[in-house]
Structures are given as C-alpha cells and as structure tokens.
Amino acid sequence: MANLKEMMQDHILDRPNSYIGKSVPRPNAKRLLAGRGTFTDDINLPRQSHVAFLRSPYAHAEIVKIDVTSAEASPGVIKIMTGQEMAKICTPWVGVLSHLEGIKSAPQHALAIGKACWQGEPVVAVVAKTRSQAEDAIDLIQVEWNELDVVVDMERALDSDIPVIHDELGDNLTWQRNVDCGDVDAAFKNADHVIEETYISNRHTGVCLETRVIVADYNPGEEQLTVYLSTQCPHMMQNLFAKHLGLEEHKVRIICKDVGGSFGVKVHSYPDEYATAALAYCLKRPVKFTADRLESFTSDIHARDHRINTKIAVSNEGEIQAFEIDDLTGIGPYSVYPRTSGIEVNQVVNLTGGQYKNRNYRAQARVVLQNKSPMCQYRAVGHPVLTLITEGMVDDAARRIGMDPLEIRRKNLIPDDSYPCTAPTGLPFEKLSHHACLEKLAKMLDYDALQKDKREARENGIYRGIGVATFIEVTNPGATFYGIGGAAISAQDGATLRLDAKGNLIVEISVTEQGQGAEAVVAQCAATAMGISLDKVRVITGDTDVTPYGGGTWASRAAAIGGEATVQAGKALKKNIIEVAGIMLQADPATLDIYNNNVVDKSNNTERISLEEVGRICYYRPDTLPKDYQSELVVTRHYVPKQFPFAFTNGVQGCYVEVDTNTGFVKFKKYVVVEDCGTVINPQLVDEQIRGGVIQGLGGALYEECLYNSEGQFLNGTMADYLVPMAVEMPDIEVGHVETPTLESELGAKGAGEAGTGGAPAVIMNAINDALSPLGGKVTRQPFTPERILMAIGKIT
Amino acid sequence: MDNIEQIKINTVVNGEKVEAFVEPRLSLVDFLRNELELTGSHVGCEHGVCGACSIQVDGSVVRGCLMLASQADGADVISIEGASDAGIVADLQKAFHERNALQCGFCTPGMLLTSSELLDQKKNPTRAEIREYLSGNYCRCTGYEAIIDAVETVAIDRAGSSHNGKS
CATH class of the missing domain: 3.30.365.10 (Aldehyde oxidase/xanthine dehydrogenase, molybdopterin binding domain)
Incomplete structure (x- = not known):
C-alpha cells in the first residue's frame, strides 16, 4: 500500500x-494586448527586399511568352525570376504519401512552368526594395497566355470530354478508396426503411486574419538560411526548405514568432514560400513575402468541397442497420505537399457513422483534380463533412420512423461500458462517453422544455427547431498519419x-x-x-x-x-x-x-x-x-502515443434556432456543447477552443463559400464578399465536460482544438431542418443561406 | 511610377510630433507600421472590413487601411501602443486577459480600441449592443463570446454597478 x-x-x-x-x-x-506582439510581418531585417508575385489570371492557361524588359527597368527592382530559372534553385515536389495507396499527383514548381493550373498560381517573382515597387513592376510584365479548357465542376472532372489537367497522370482521378464492412447489401435488402439523400459541403477556407508571411535570409558566410515564418510546424518546414533548395538541414533555421491564426492553413508548404526562400538564397539578402488578402483567398488551401450521396437503413424500432456513402471531392490541380489532399476524404471514409453500434458500412470515395485553388487539411480535417452526413442521415432516419432525435441516438450510440472497441473500419476506440455526454446535453439544453416551446411557437406560426449532433474527433496521431507514408513530419x-x-x-x-x-x-x-x-x-x-x-x-x-x-x-x-x-x-x-x-x-x-x-x-x-x-x-x-495510432475525443452539440420563414434568416436561441477531451488542463482555454471552433464551423455552414464561375474565376476574393461570422449574429455557447482521460499518458489529455468545428455544421443543419419540417422543407447544401432556406420551403424558386 | 511626388505631413502620433514625407498612395496603417515601426496595428483585409487596422484619429476609431497617411496631416493619431502606454485601455486589457478574450491576438488591438470607443459613448451597453458595435471587427479565433464578456465586465465595473448577468 x-x-x-x-x-x-x-x-x-x-x-x-x-x-x-x-x-x-x-x-x-x-504582449498581444499591448500591441507588442511580434507577428512575422512585424519583422524587418537589414537590407531586406520584398517579393511580389505575378499570378495566373486564368484557371488553366499555357504560358506562351513572358517579357520582363520594362519591368526590369522599373524603380527599385532587384531581381525578376520565372519558373525555369527558379527550377534551377528549387526542385519540384509531388504531394503523395505511400500509405494512401494509389494516390497520384503531378510535379509542382515554386513558379509555374509551361502552364498555370489555377487562378492565383504564382508565375513570376519580382523582388524590389519595397513591396509597392515590386507590384509596380509586375504591372509592366507582359505575359502571352493561351487559355485552355478548364475543369471546374468536380462532377464532370472524370467525363471523357473534359480535359486532363496533367497529361502524365492519364486522368483527373487522383485517388480513390473503397471500404465495405459487414453485409451492407443484406442490411439494405432487409431494412424496414432505406433513406437516401445527397449532402453538399461547400468549398471554403481558413481566412486567418494574419495572412501567410515569410521573411527569409541567407548568409553565405555561414551557409545558413534563416526563415521567419508564420507556421504550425517549424521542423517540417526546415526539412522541406533544406530538401528543395539543396541545403543541409542543420543549416536551415525556422523561427516562428506570434502566429495570427492558422487553423491548418499554415501546416502546409506553399509555392510562394519556397520561391521567397529560394530568392533569399539566390540574392544572399533578406526577402519578405506577405500575402495580401486576395492572394490569401486564391493561394491558401481551401477545404471541404464534397458531394456525398448517402443511404441509411433503419428498422421500425429505430435500429440503424447500415450506412452507405459515395463521396466525390475536388481538390484543385495538385495534391498539396507534403501532407497530400487525400487525408480529408480519408477521414470521411474512416469515421462516418463511427459513433454508432452499426457494423454494416460501405464507402466509396473519389478525389478528382480541377482548376481551382488546391484543397487540403483545414481545422477538424474531414470531421465537419463526416459529422454532417452521419448526423444528417440519423435525423433522416428518425424523421422517417417518427422517433425523437435523442431517442434514436440513445438506441444506437456505442454504449459507454463497451470499450475498448473498434469502428467498422477497424479504428480502435480506447474509451468514449457518448451516452454520458448525450444525457448531460439533454439536461443543459432542457430538452423537454425546448420541445414544448417549439410546439407552442409553431401554433403561433413561428418555426423553431432543435438540432443535435454527436461526434467523434480523431486527435494525437502517432506516426500513422504521415510518417508511415514517407513524410518527414515528426510524430x-x-x-x-x-x-x-x-x-x-x-x-x-x-x-x-x-x-x-x-x-x-x-x-x-x-x-x-x-x-x-x-x-x-x-x-x-x-x-x-x-x-x-x-x-x-x-x-x-x-x-x-x-x-x-x-x-x-x-x-x-x-x-x-x-x-x-x-x-x-x-x-x-x-x-x-x-x-x-x-x-x-x-x-x-x-x-x-x-x-x-x-x-x-x-x-x-x-x-x-x-x-x-x-x-x-x-x-x-x-x-508519442504508441499503444493507439491516435486518440479519439467525443461529444455532442445541441442548438435551438428560429427560422424566419419570410426572410430565411436563422436566429440562435440556445447553443450547448458537451465534450470529452480527457483531462482538462485549463478549463477556460478548453472552453474557448470549443467556442471558437464552433463559430468557425458555423461560418462554413452558414456563410462561407469560395465561389467560382464556369471559367474557374474566383468570384469573392475579398472579405467584403466572402462572409465570415460577425459578433452580432453568433450565439453565446454553454460548454459542459465529461472527462475520460486516455490511460496511455500520465496526463490523460486528448486534445480540444477541433471538436467544436467538427460538430457545428451538422447541428445547425439538423436544427434548421427540424424547424422547416412542418413546412416539408429541408436543406442539405452548405452554406445554408437565407436563399436556400426560402427555396427549401418553396417561398422562392 | 517614377518620381512620385512625396507629400509632407505633420501629425501627432501617440503624443509625439511626427514630420514625414509620404507617397500619396501610402495608407495610414502602412505608415504607422513601416515608417514609424508601430506594428501593433495590423493589416487584415485591406478593404475596411475586418477592423484589425483600427486606429484612433482625432478621437474617432477609423480604418487605417482606408485612410491615407497624407490625410493624417494635422491629425492626432493614437495607435494601440499609445493607448496602452497611456493606460486608456488598461481595464479592458486586464479584462481581456482574465477572460481569455483573445487567442492569436491579431484582431485584439482593434477590438480594444473599438470597445474603448463604445464604452466612451455608452455607459451600460447590453450584450446585444456590444455585439452590434464590435461587428466591424472580425475575430477568427474566439467566436466572440469571451470578448463580449470582457467588454461587459468593464462596462459594469466602470459603472460601478452590481448587475452581473448575461442579458
């Protein structure tokens, strides 16, 4: 003892x-409150120059000729570089990983060579004494373009009359994955009810208030490249700059000061950042690149552009008997390096329906190329999509059989006492707490009172709805996410x-x-x-x-x-x-x-x-x-966690909304999250991660969308046009916790940064659809704009 | 763009007299950040939307990205550094810190200056009024609630009221 x-x-x-x-x-x-933080753009080094990029104005175009004669004579210009010259300093890369079997992509260069594949791809770099002078010189560059046919609509990317973006790949299908667990066909054949639906997750982006920024400097005396970078992964970037510039890794130093939001946007490597580092190496002096907001919209990664056909089988008693999904996602012209653009859909395939007892599950996923900005991992990678469809399907089933949304979840969620166990796809769950979270949520929402209020409001012609969405969120990956596939990313x-x-x-x-x-x-x-x-x-x-x-x-x-x-x-x-x-x-x-x-x-x-x-x-x-x-x-x-390939957190979100059936506006009346991130180290910080995450998820669900026209032109590349959540329209959020520490570590913490984002789109969709159900309306396409809500109830066509 | 004529301006920034020659196209926030090395004001959207560049000019909070440096001739300019050093936003800073009403901190200087302006104009704003007033300042991290809480706390403290509930 x-x-x-x-x-x-x-x-x-x-x-x-x-x-x-x-x-x-x-x-x-x-220091941030005093205005004394140090964001990367706040750093200015002696002899610093600035680079600006001429970016492709077309989604897909051959670069026939570049004439920089006038630009070179422009005041302050130090160096102008095109793709061919850049390729002599910085080697190209291919965004594939071996564990995503069969994924393919084309070599990508820091500056486009031969042709540009999306509007916003960097083509020519101009270094000048000031950013303004660099931009002035860009206006003087003459580029002769030959516009090519574009691949914009992902639904048509594989059609025979659609151009193949990279000839060497043979087609625009960059990756596909199928899983088939249990006996799906038998389950659907024998089911009392089969409900099919198509859900659309819209392409959106992180919109970090601080855009991507890099200040690179090369000291030839020490053969040392020093890079100040707004990033989430300094050592990964050290490896990549060294690798592609041909430097010794220990002679590359990455310094990351204050970061003005990242959300996954700054976990990837970008062509303009390689180009900036290469130019510093070439010029042997500091070069700064600060993306302006338009550059940010057209060159930061986008995410979550998915069309998913879903099918759920359910018994009269409310037992979920099978899930089937067919996910099509368009990732732009390249799989992003080094993490690939396959991980998001991989999460959807791995985890859809993962909180439920059901063992019959089939998924097909196809990842296609298109002439839009590259798409890759963004906060809660894949979870907003997979939770949207999982919880959308479960509500579809509940509505069909007339069962209460909480009740169908009580009946089907994996019992809290049955761990450890696995998802149908084999992913191991150490210990989760779906039922404890659900009951706590019901209490915090005062669920029965809300149901009563909803019924009474309807009698007065007011349409209110309750949404509930349970979720799992994968966290703390060991080497299984990236290292195992050949990426130099420390686990x-x-x-x-x-x-x-x-x-x-x-x-x-x-x-x-x-x-x-x-x-x-x-x-x-x-x-x-x-x-x-x-x-x-x-x-x-x-x-x-x-x-x-x-x-x-x-x-x-x-x-x-x-x-x-x-x-x-x-x-x-x-x-x-x-x-x-x-x-x-x-x-x-x-x-x-x-x-x-x-x-x-x-x-x-x-x-x-x-x-x-x-x-x-x-x-x-x-x-x-x-x-x-x-x-x-x-x-x-x-x-590094070794017993499990990654941890899972879980939880449930619930909200109560009022939909104005004349304007289509959605007003929040209540929002509650109960989550289990294991040991809570700092309750306030965890709660604020949840709140901030929820609001970011709601942004994608209600407002945010990267809009393109049929030529692949980005239509809303300013923050006046691309809407993000504002203070006035967002709810206060009550946060509750259930604590199930992981036993793998002494601390027992499992991570809390993404769970809010993962569950938010599903809960708001379910709440809106609950409100619209008496009118026979339903929204399934994000963002759930007033226009789409009014269309769903036939108020407009 | 050869031989752009520079414009001479005389202004007071955070209580210090500043005489400078500026390009006509130079924005006020770029002037503060790049010429005066006051980097507390941030450039977020460059369209006057996000509020990260908020600066106080002649007593009003303005968008530093929409105002030209040349327009600041004769003006009294206060940036977050000045407001912070003068103690004008000390109680807001304290409340933001205690309530964790900032995460990355990029929007925070603008939030503080705009909140300060609100509380100068209105002694007891409701949560809805605080949300409305801060809607020109975007935050991608917090989801706003903590910011609203912090501003409400300061409003209550300044008013010396005991009312403490969320409305």
Whole structure:
C-alpha cells in the first residue's frame, strides 16, 4: 500500500499545488494586448527586399511568352525570376504519401512552368526594395497566355470530354478508396426503411486574419538560411526548405514568432514560400513575402468541397442497420505537399457513422483534380463533412420512423461500458462517453422544455427547431498519419526543461503557439510536475535552433503530446534536483519533494532548501559538492502515443434556432456543447477552443463559400464578399465536460482544438431542418443561406 | 511610377510630433507600421472590413487601411501602443486577459480600441449592443463570446454597478 500511495503522490494529477484543471491566464497574452506582439510581418531585417508575385489570371492557361524588359527597368527592382530559372534553385515536389495507396499527383514548381493550373498560381517573382515597387513592376510584365479548357465542376472532372489537367497522370482521378464492412447489401435488402439523400459541403477556407508571411535570409558566410515564418510546424518546414533548395538541414533555421491564426492553413508548404526562400538564397539578402488578402483567398488551401450521396437503413424500432456513402471531392490541380489532399476524404471514409453500434458500412470515395485553388487539411480535417452526413442521415432516419432525435441516438450510440472497441473500419476506440455526454446535453439544453416551446411557437406560426449532433474527433496521431507514408513530419514532440541559477524554469518545446494557449498549458504541466509556481516558468516555442525536434501543432496535439513530454521532463528534472538537494542536505532523496519553489520534507512540506539556492550552488559553487558528482539541471523528454495510432475525443452539440420563414434568416436561441477531451488542463482555454471552433464551423455552414464561375474565376476574393461570422449574429455557447482521460499518458489529455468545428455544421443543419419540417422543407447544401432556406420551403424558386 | 511626388505631413502620433514625407498612395496603417515601426496595428483585409487596422484619429476609431497617411496631416493619431502606454485601455486589457478574450491576438488591438470607443459613448451597453458595435471587427479565433464578456465586465465595473448577468 505504501508503494501505491507513493505512486499516487508522484502522479501528475495528484500533485499538491497542481495547476492541472485550473483556469490560469495565458502569460503570453499580455504582449498581444499591448500591441507588442511580434507577428512575422512585424519583422524587418537589414537590407531586406520584398517579393511580389505575378499570378495566373486564368484557371488553366499555357504560358506562351513572358517579357520582363520594362519591368526590369522599373524603380527599385532587384531581381525578376520565372519558373525555369527558379527550377534551377528549387526542385519540384509531388504531394503523395505511400500509405494512401494509389494516390497520384503531378510535379509542382515554386513558379509555374509551361502552364498555370489555377487562378492565383504564382508565375513570376519580382523582388524590389519595397513591396509597392515590386507590384509596380509586375504591372509592366507582359505575359502571352493561351487559355485552355478548364475543369471546374468536380462532377464532370472524370467525363471523357473534359480535359486532363496533367497529361502524365492519364486522368483527373487522383485517388480513390473503397471500404465495405459487414453485409451492407443484406442490411439494405432487409431494412424496414432505406433513406437516401445527397449532402453538399461547400468549398471554403481558413481566412486567418494574419495572412501567410515569410521573411527569409541567407548568409553565405555561414551557409545558413534563416526563415521567419508564420507556421504550425517549424521542423517540417526546415526539412522541406533544406530538401528543395539543396541545403543541409542543420543549416536551415525556422523561427516562428506570434502566429495570427492558422487553423491548418499554415501546416502546409506553399509555392510562394519556397520561391521567397529560394530568392533569399539566390540574392544572399533578406526577402519578405506577405500575402495580401486576395492572394490569401486564391493561394491558401481551401477545404471541404464534397458531394456525398448517402443511404441509411433503419428498422421500425429505430435500429440503424447500415450506412452507405459515395463521396466525390475536388481538390484543385495538385495534391498539396507534403501532407497530400487525400487525408480529408480519408477521414470521411474512416469515421462516418463511427459513433454508432452499426457494423454494416460501405464507402466509396473519389478525389478528382480541377482548376481551382488546391484543397487540403483545414481545422477538424474531414470531421465537419463526416459529422454532417452521419448526423444528417440519423435525423433522416428518425424523421422517417417518427422517433425523437435523442431517442434514436440513445438506441444506437456505442454504449459507454463497451470499450475498448473498434469502428467498422477497424479504428480502435480506447474509451468514449457518448451516452454520458448525450444525457448531460439533454439536461443543459432542457430538452423537454425546448420541445414544448417549439410546439407552442409553431401554433403561433413561428418555426423553431432543435438540432443535435454527436461526434467523434480523431486527435494525437502517432506516426500513422504521415510518417508511415514517407513524410518527414515528426510524430513525437519534445520538451527541454532547464532550472536556472535563480530557481526559474525555462521550457523549450517543439509544439507551437497560435493563440490556442499551448504555451500556457505547457507552463501548467511543467509547473505542476516540478512543484514550481507558474510565475517562475518561461516557455519558448517556434525555433528549430532552440527547441527539441518535433511535429508542431496540428490535429489537436499540442496540449496532449507536448503536455505529456513536459510532464515527463518535469518529473525527471525534479528527480535530478532532489538528488543533488539530498547531497546538499545530507538527506535521503526519498524523503524529499519539491513544493512551492522549495525542496521540502515530503512528509510535511517543510522547507529544506529553495530552488534558487540549489541553482546557486550547482552553477556557482559546484566545488562544494562531492568531486565525483555532477549535477544535471537540464532534462529533455519526448513523447508519442504508441499503444493507439491516435486518440479519439467525443461529444455532442445541441442548438435551438428560429427560422424566419419570410426572410430565411436563422436566429440562435440556445447553443450547448458537451465534450470529452480527457483531462482538462485549463478549463477556460478548453472552453474557448470549443467556442471558437464552433463559430468557425458555423461560418462554413452558414456563410462561407469560395465561389467560382464556369471559367474557374474566383468570384469573392475579398472579405467584403466572402462572409465570415460577425459578433452580432453568433450565439453565446454553454460548454459542459465529461472527462475520460486516455490511460496511455500520465496526463490523460486528448486534445480540444477541433471538436467544436467538427460538430457545428451538422447541428445547425439538423436544427434548421427540424424547424422547416412542418413546412416539408429541408436543406442539405452548405452554406445554408437565407436563399436556400426560402427555396427549401418553396417561398422562392 | 517614377518620381512620385512625396507629400509632407505633420501629425501627432501617440503624443509625439511626427514630420514625414509620404507617397500619396501610402495608407495610414502602412505608415504607422513601416515608417514609424508601430506594428501593433495590423493589416487584415485591406478593404475596411475586418477592423484589425483600427486606429484612433482625432478621437474617432477609423480604418487605417482606408485612410491615407497624407490625410493624417494635422491629425492626432493614437495607435494601440499609445493607448496602452497611456493606460486608456488598461481595464479592458486586464479584462481581456482574465477572460481569455483573445487567442492569436491579431484582431485584439482593434477590438480594444473599438470597445474603448463604445464604452466612451455608452455607459451600460447590453450584450446585444456590444455585439452590434464590435461587428466591424472580425475575430477568427474566439467566436466572440469571451470578448463580449470582457467588454461587459468593464462596462459594469466602470459603472460601478452590481448587475452581473448575461442579458
């Protein structure tokens, strides 16, 4: 028993004075509030030049001739570079991974060679003393284009009369995947009810308020490329710049300061960023590129352009007997490098219906090329789409058999006591809490009262609807997402903890901060593991010369993976400190602990020696320690989940809306989320991730859409035309938690950055459709605009 | 674009006299960021939509991307740095920090200046009024609720009222 007690005392969740579970404010927020942050565009280096890009005005066009004569004479111009010259400095890439069997894409260059494949593809780079001068010179470049037929509509991308974008690929089908689990045919044959529906998820994009920015500098004396970059993954970018510019990896340094929103947009590599780094290498001086908003709209990754035909089988008693989906998605002209544009649809295939007991599941997915901006992973990758169709189908079934939406979910969700188990596709679930979350949601929504209110409102001609959507969200991937397929993306992350001579703790960690609060939760983990107060902790992220090697921040992994690495490093450093303190105090280390910045007697927390004094002696007076003893006040630990290929979080969202059947406007009356991200390290930060995530999901569901005309011209490339959620129209959101820690890590956190986004489109669709159901209307095409709502109820045609 | 004639302006920025020669096309926010190295004001949309470039000019919050630097001749300009150093937004900053009413922080300077203007004009705004007033300032991270909470908290504190509920 003593051992167990001792073990528990040493467990991170059971430390005295723990910061785990506390809503402490983020230390790094103060500089941002004072206007003293350092976003990458705030950085200006000596002899800095600026690059601007001539981008293709056409969706698909041959580049016949480029004449830069007048442009070269324009004031301030330093260098003009076209694709052929760029290709001598920067090698092309192909966005495929071996574990997505059969995926194909064409070589892509930093600057287009021969032809341009989407409107906005960079074609010519102009470096000048100022950005304005570079843009002035671009106006003087003469390009002779030969317009080519375009592939715009993904539904027609595989038709025989449609051009093949890359001849060497043979067709526009870049990848397809089929799964068939259980006995789907028999299930549909024997089902009491089969409901078919087509859902459309609209193409939209991240719209980070800070656009993509890079400042690259090359010092030929050191053969060192230094790149300041607004990114989520410094080490991945270090690898890529080195690889494609032919540099040694250790001679490339990526520095990531404050990041003004990323949401997955900044986890990819971009042609204009390679070009900027190549130009700095070529010119041996700093080159800055800051995307303007139009460039951002036409060159940042887009996402979620899917048409999905769905089919669900359900019994009279409400048992779901089969799901079948056929997903067609258009990803632009190239699979994005290095993560590929296959992962989003892969999630849809893997996880559709994954929260339900049903074992009969068939999916077909086809990924086609088209002449639009490239599409790739964006916050909650695939989950907004797969949750939309899963929960759309379940509501379709409930409506058909006249069953309450909560009741059909109670009947079909995987029971909370049946874990571990797998999804039909074989993905393992360690432990989820669908039913606990659902019951908590029903309570928080006051579901029965809402149903009553809804019925009463309808009697008065007011159409209100309740939406419910359960979800699973895959987080914390190990090597299975990318590394296994050949991508140089670290699955593990590391933390280095250093006690300084004043008893402060410096944490250098490979996960990065984009505002979600990674630095704060890492500080909480470090402080708790060490027994140190939070004000003594400083966290450093975003510098490949400083932090351990690691993957960065994506897939809701910063807190869970970075946090666990920190916990383990903290425990190891504590052990070292106690060891040396034992020598100083001539005490048995087993009797010592660290509490409140002091080494203390474990039995009663009485101070024995302060950490400051330990630091002073170790650094300044090691001569007072035994000659055969060396203290170590720096420790590094890494962490990657190994037992499971990734973690799953789960939860349920519910909302209550009123639809104005004259205007088609949707007004929120209530919004509740119950989610289970395992151990909650900082409740306030988790809640704000959920809220922000929900609003971003609602943006895609209600407003946001990248619109193209039939020539592949982007129609709404300003923030005046592309609508994002505003304060006035968004709801307050109540957030509840169920905590099911993963047992794989000591910390037990599973990640919270994406769950809000994943579930939001489904819940708002279900709420709108509940409101419209008495009128026989239904929306299935995002965004659910007033126009589409009015069309659904026949008010307009 | 040879020999663009520069325009001389005299302005006061954060209490400091500034004399400068600017290109006619230079926006006020680019002037602050690139010429004066006051990088707290941010460029988000360049169309006057998102509010990240909000700057106070002669007492009113304006879009730094829609106003030319040359138009600031004779004006009194306060950016987030000045407002912060002068303590004008100290209670808002504190409330934003405590409520985590910022994530990436890119929109935050504009949010603070616009919130400050609202609270100068209206002592007890409702949540709906706060949402309405801040609708010209986009935030992609927070979903707005925390920002509304923080502004409401400051309004209540400034008014010395004990009312604390969400309306």
